[in-house]
Amino acid sequence: NAGVMQNPRHLVRRRGQEARLRCSPMKGHSHVYWYRQLPEEGLKFMVYLQKENIIDESGMPKERFSAEFPKEGPSILRIQQVVRGDSAAYFCASSPSAHSDEAFFGQGTRLTVV
Amino acid sequence: DQQVKQNSPSLSVQEGRISILNCDYTNSMFDYFLWYKKYPAEGPTFLISISSIKDKNEDGRFTVFLNKSAKHLSLHIVPSQPGDSAVYFCAASDGNTGKLIFGQGTTLQVKP
Numbered sequence: 186n187a188g189v190m191q192n193p194r195h196l197v198r199r200r201g202q203e204a205r206l207r208c209s210p211m212k213g214h215s216h217v218y219w220y221r222q223l224p225e226e227g228l229k230f231m232v233y234l235q236k237e238n239i240i241d242e243s244g245m246p247k248e249r250f251s252a253e254f255p256k257e258g259p260s261i262l263r264i265q266q267v268v269r270g271d272s273a274a275y276f277c278a279s280s281p282s283a284h285s286d287e288a289f290f291g292q293g294t295r296l297t298v299v
Numbered sequence: 300d301q302q303v304k305q306n307s308p309s310l311s312v313q314e315g316r317i318s319i320l321n322c323d324y325t326n327s328m329f330d331y332f333l334w335y336k337k338y339p340a341e342g343p344t345f346l347i348s349i350s351s352i353k354d355k356n357e358d359g360r361f362t363v364f365l366n367k368s369a370k371h372l373s374l375h376i377v378p379s380q381p382g383d384s385a386v387y388f389c390a391a392s393d394g395n396t397g398k399l400i401f402g403q404g405t406t407l408q409v410k411p
Contacts, residue, residue: 228388283396
């Protein structure tokens with residue numbers, strides 16, 4: 186049973202470009218969470234999705250950021266018109282339910298904006 | 300507003316001794332607490348958790364203690380091993396959505 190798969194592991198974008206981060210949850214997991222870790226900080230919650238639905242997006246910046254978890258395929262975190270401050274590690278976690286201790290994290294995508 | 304705080308950025312202990320990592324929280328609505336371990340360039344790995352109705356949970360070398368009146372929890376690792384060297388994150392949840400609020404992390408170094 187493969188773990189949570191995130192790709193790419195590393196992503197470099199120029200300012201103004203778009204970044205697309207993908208997360209394939211573990212088999213049987215229909216709950217996906219995205220977190221962002223800025224340098225020297227802890228992980229900050231961004232968004233919680235179930236299949237085809239955004240449940241909680243209270244941690245998402247109001248502009249340029251969006252997330253989806255379609256019926257088929259991976260969850261996508263999309264950042265439009267990236268700026269240097271978007272450089273961070275983005276982690277995805279998946280869970281079979283909304284209970285925290287069942288969540289497993291992917292290895293993260295490290296976004297660098299140059 | 301930092302609802303979960305780990306005030307010690309780093310901790311160094313000798314192999315075989317006890318490591319104690321501390322965490323404080325402000326929101327009394329949190330009902331579940333977790334500790335994660337993280338190596339560089341990897342995702343967090345779940346270690347141990349505790350429900351707010353308990354004050355202690357033990358799993359092998361790892362024990363988590365919860366003091367609700369003080370809004371404080373701690374992770375004890377004994378005996379500490381060099382392979383325990385990593386960043387440890389404390390996290391809290393309200394149990395409804397699975398959303399986690401993380402502390403800033405404590406870097407543990409266990410010296411041989």
